[in-house]
Amino acid sequence: MRMGKGMKKSIWMAAMLVALILTGCGKAASSGEEVVVYNWGEYIDPDVLSDFETETGIHVVYDEFETNEIMYPKVESGASAYDVICPSDYMIEKMIANDLLQEIKWENIPNVSNIDPQYMNESEQFDPGNKYSIPYCWGTVGILYNRTMVTGPIDSWSVLWDEQYKDNILMQDSVRDAFMVPLKWKGRSLNTMDQAELEEARDLLIEQKPLVQAYVVDQVRDKMIGNEAALGVIYSGEAIYTQRENPNLEYVIPKEGSNIWIDSWVIPKNAEHVANAEKFIDYMCRADVALKNFEYITYATPNKAARELIEDADIRNSEIAFPDLSKCPDLEAYLYLGEEGDALYNELWKEVKSK
Amino acid sequence: MKNKKDLLSLPYFIWSAGFIIIPLCMIFFYGFTDRDLHFTFANIASITETENIKALLISILLALIATLICILLAYPLAMIIAGSKLKDSGFMIFVFILPMWMNFLLRTLAWQTLLEKNGVINTILSKLNLPALSIINTPYAIVLGMVYNFLPFMILPIYNALIKIDPNVINAARDLGANSLQTFLYVIFPLSIPGLISGITMVSVPALTTFVISDMLGGGKILLIGNVIEQEFKQANNWHVGSGLSIVLMLFILLAMGLTAKYDKEGGNYF
């Protein structure tokens, strides 16, 4: 190849580039104080992290995960010692069950008083006694629909089985969220371990499959904004953002009930900087910080002091972001079902997906 | 080792033992044990479950189609470029490799933007009053994604095999009265087979094991064997079954390679 000759030069260019990079930007020496945080992707305002660093002098080593399931083996294996992690409800329960978390010393986190007690109550479902976790974000799962593309009121999960929306439905591509829909529709618990109920749910999902345009995760957001589909199952946190981008979109929690989820801060057993982890969590519970995060990620904050600071009254009182839990239909949190439960759900889900 | 030159392979020998052989043993270890670390064949046997065998068959089918399309597209292209009088045929070939410098995930995501119902292609089609193209979230889109992502792996080896053919051989065939078709069939094509084979391997293996493409372009509605393995590792957290299925997939690929290898007389790869 003739170009090979010319490339000899570029190899030298590359080598010089290495030398340049290696000498030019030596790693910034760390002061020693650090906290290793493992959070969902795009789940914090980057400015909050740098503010924390300047205020406390503690360097934040920040890492992101995409799903609870990807996070878990990394923590379980001890491959990396994280100080603060932000898993979801059922995963926290699993981590408690498998002895991966340590109890949080409440006296070291004074700002926890900002958290609305009703969310602490909800947390008891997976963390009895509120020993291990402090809520960071919470929300519901519901249907996002495009007003111009639907007929009649949308208030029940049953619309997701309506033939007229063939190819216009977006479902969640994760086991529990997918099974939650038919289970709740038929009035079951979304934590059921009853074989018959689960098989009914599986059959409903298989029946629904021809109507589904795609099984996606957070891409529901972009697709709904782009008028790709009429109905999509989505987390409430995305609703505010999508409405801003496409005013035809509406979010509803179906009348049969749904899932309430809470992502909370926890400190793993093998944390190396527990004191810094506490400082970090305390900082996250500060009203102004929580507000900043809420504005950036638009997922509802359980921080009532922060909520009071929201300037836009529409958002402060939004039924989507902050539904009144007492008025809401049957909302349930996911619980950890044990290895057998996980295996059962996964098996049935595989049957749906391979049909 | 008698030959001093053999010592040059020592670093790689050590490296491969540490980073290829030992990890492979670990996969085998997981593949043949259950959660309590007792020996079992169950993980390997799980390939016979309906869903898994179905996923494997669909994967094979789609990978075969994608490979075939890649050959049909790449072979004439490689011939045109290799045969062109352009003194820059090397540069030309680079133009076809260049898209690989955009991140794989971004490129695949871009196909979503192109193919969606209200995507770029359909917007253009409707402006031209043409019927809409609706292949997104179907196996067709997955095949398109495979062809798109792996086509360079087919072009390059075929091209490299073609330019190595001595022009004198072709001229000799012509002098002996062969027409273009005969020259191609009896001279050019046989000489390009090693390149073709390595192209087939380079395309079919990643096509067979992919899960990102089916996730992003298949709308999650089609389960490939790659998705199954990925889900065992990531969602179900069952490394034992995941490893077992990986071993099956590996053996399967080795078998397919063994079948093609006998045509690959030179045994070399054309990269």
Place this chain on the structure above:
Amino acid sequence: MRSVAKKAYIVLILLLLYAPIITLVTLSFNASKTRAKWGGFTLKWYGSMFRNDAIMHALYTTLVLAILSALIATLIGTAAAIAMNTMKARFRMYFTAVTNIPMLNADIVTGISLMLLFLAFDAAFGFRTVLLAHITFNIPYVILSVLPKLKQTNRSVYEAALDLGATPVYAFYKVILPDIMPGIISGFFLSFTMSLDDFIITHFSKGPGLDTLSTKIYTEVKKGIKPEMYALSTLMFATVLILVIVVNYIPDADASKKQRSGKIIKE
């Protein structure tokens, strides 16, 4: 007529290959944050990209990783290929098999198996583990690029050089190395590209706080890609394109010399 058809064919395939690239470039100028909507033309992402520490850091890590892993893999791989070329069949079989394993395995299997290895040896997950992983999957690409070139080299020239009194090392540098240089270079660039693009293996061998562009993009695919990513990708793509064009078209001082040596290699 035929040349028109040929050109049309090339253009058609180029269109297929570049359609997504054009889409991504266009998205980098999109004022709207979502890919689903066109919000007017803007250059702001190109500015905000440089102010985004996380992205800049990921870029730095990605480049250092790609260059280092490609360089080391090229050294080890080339040495191994030279040895493999003259090796006894028994040894060669081992190396051929080993070289094929990472290419045959699904990425996720390679990634997990390396993670298990690092875990077993209690290695601190971080830049070093990722580098080791990248070198591992890069070496085969180097070997597969260099080996065919070695097979084409004419051994008798090398032996003639030895007969004429050259030391083996000198003969190697003067005779063999220039012959296999194109293979070495394309192995290097292939490794570089693979390292740049890899996500899965990196994901399983990385530690907290370390991000490459790929791992960053992956966490973003789920939450919606940040427009800065499109801008950065466009810029990187343009850089490579310009680099290639410059290297190919700028005539250099020793052009005549190059042409001569180029000819030898061709034959």
